Amino acid sequence: MVARERLLVQLTEARRRRCIVLQGPAGYGKTALLTAWRLDLLALGFDMAALTLEPADNERQRWLDRLLGCLSEVSPALTREAMVLADRGTDDEAVERAIIALVRGIAAHPRDVTLVLDDVHHLTARVLEPLQWLLDYAPANFHVVLASRVALPLSLGRLRDQGMLLELDQRDLRFTLAESQHFLRAQLGDISPRDARMLHELTDGWVAGLQLFAAHWKRKKANASGLTFATGFVQASVQDAGAFAEYFEREVLSRLAPDEAELLVRAAACERFTASLCEALGEQALGEGEILALLARLEQENLFITPAQGPERESWYRLHPLLRETLAQRFRSRSEAQQRAVHAAAWRWFRDHRMLEEAVRHAVLAGDADTAADLVQRYADTLIMRGEVRKALGLLRAIPAYQVQARPELRLLALRTQMFSRELDACAAAADRLEADIPPGDASLRYRLALLRFSLVLLQDDSQGALALLPQIENVPADMPALFIGSRNNLLSWLYMHLGDYERARRIQTEAAPLVIDGVPLLGTASGMLNGRCMIGFSHALEGNMIQAERVARDVLREVEQAGHGGAEPEYFAAALLGEALYEQNDLEAARRLLEDRVDVLERVSIPDSVLRVHTVLAAAHWICGHRLDAFVQLERLEDYGTQLRLDRLVAQSLANQIRLHLASGDIAAAEAALARLDAIAARHRNAPRGSLDAIHMVTERAHLLLSLAHDDMRGAEARTAALIAYCEARGWQRHVAQMHMLAAVVASRRGDAEAARTHVLEGLRRGHRLGLMRSVIDACPGALGQIVRVAADTTLDPVLAFYVERLQATVPPRAAQAGAAGGAAA
Structure with missing residues (x-):
């Protein structure tokens, strides 16, 4: 390894710039340079995350998942809110919200964070757009390093003009003569200055070409002179990646033993591999121990195999992109049956090792879409129970659409995706179609669909619609998983508290059996026991007992870390309750600190009642602190949220509070204009049955009362x-x-x-x-x-x-x- 001090100095001097771009063809040492720089950055107190991109990362959800995953290794706090938002859709607005939440998480981090994205040339416009947002919104302590083979279609002009960009291209990345000489001496021990200069000039400092030359010379130095080899090197014209791949095929791969070459060809079908995976891919005489020794030797000899990240129980490897391209070309020349056999062996190995994403991908490539769908159907609910909703929905997207449509279980999972994204009309229509296709004897699936419908009507503030569905969900079929029992309990609690039966709402939670999955309590997710306790706290708040509501909220926030990935829903629910309790105690600053940074996520993941309370509390706190415009902005945001989701109750609450503030400001005309709008909403629901919409009548009459006082x-x-x-x-x-x-x-x-x-x-x-x-x-x-x-x-x-x-x-x-x-x- 050549230290490349000149480049390391440049990178270190630029460490606080917003963006660093390394752009050059394959084999110019971009990855090795960044690996060496990592040690320098860590010594300077920087935190660092790195991600090597692949063609599959052009699927937005996958890219976002991998981005958040690598940054969460720095600190889970960086990505906690962004991960919650990432579950809620891949449209521009949803992804931008996740990026903004990520930026806020990084800004709150006490140290500088450097993110290295390698092989960015794989990305297309759909993913480059959120990457551009990340660059545009990055806080001062966040630095993005991009390594690419080609120029990137990103807007970097502003950063360039501001002196916040460092760009290194092929001319900077190639070895100098001194670096070439140092590298060749380190590899070969003895090479004449003349031969070193010749090779440097022939390769134009191309690192991969020199690396291949050194590896080849080690094997041939007994019967070939350096000058003779150099002449052949010129004739091979290995100054570009394509020619290098051809040369590698002829001079290196062909000299491996047949079993060794075949092993690598099959391994190239996988993005990363272990010795046991290579053995499972079949049709070679090598055992796992021999394969492990071979991989270690190839790595030691710098033959383009490098360690990779993976589960710690085994050593993982990744092929250099040039080597993998060469091997993949061989693999693609095989018959379709042979290729599918390798992918079939791969999906079985990944399935057995609980690596579901890889298992599903290889099952699809094996032409076995049925198996891929089986895997998703079998494990999706388990992932959701663990709070890994994004992974479950990612698996669903990986299988062909016709498989989803052919399986009611997967269609139900797709409905959840629509509900998470608040596509409520589309979800309801799809639920109608699914109900017609459920086999008559499938009581479990019919019950789970009824739960989803129940969720939909409650999200739409339709208490009567929920009452109509009540007979379908009160009696739970035998052997129903805890995830769905918890969902039922929480939905029923919400309904009964809005009907004014607070004790019954609480009894549903307190008298329920503990929710357990595989011997582990189900604490997190919207269906878990912590969310159930939040429902108890919410019932107290709705009734008006803020002492009890505060106790519940504080207890849940203390315990939420035990819920793992699924802790977001109860955390934000409890935060909304505690914020209201803090305001009630007149601790305005604490309420604002708790809620202001959570508003964006709350709007996406929590129930509308939580959103209502958070905006109302923040508006009131702003008003009392003298921030009158901020108070109105908060209420207008609540109104926009309610309008978007067609929740008249939330719009009415916003208007009623705006009327109060207008009257306090002495603006009677503005108050009366808002009251006219509020009256129109109340008229639409004048004859509504008892339920959550009762609040509309109450706030309307109260607004009229305040106007009467004003007059x-x-x-x-x-x-x-x-x-x-x-x-x-x-x-x-x-x-x-x-x-x-x-x-x-x-x-x-x-x-x-x-x-x-x-x-x-x-x-x-x-x-x-x-x-x-x-x-x-x-x-x-x-x-x-x-x-x-x-x-x-x-x-x-x-x-x-x-x-x-x-x-x-x-x-x-x-x-x-x-x-x-x-x-x-x-x-």
């Missing part, structure tokens, strides 16, 4: 307050009941009814204290805190309520009391 219409305000207290009480919305009593107190006070005001304040205080409410009581309406203070001054409160009033007063500085009252995060 000094006390009679209208009083009527609406009484009706809202009864409406919320009937649905178990205890937090809203406490707020409505505070509103009623303000209305009564403005009407001159001090006794009624006192009664409502005391009732609101009792409920608020019991539920652990702080901000909800203060935010009920402008003037609520002042009314509380007046009643406390005129009334002898019991010590508990008196202390509660002191705590409420301490949360808001006197001059900020009125401004803060408009925050209102209760959803």
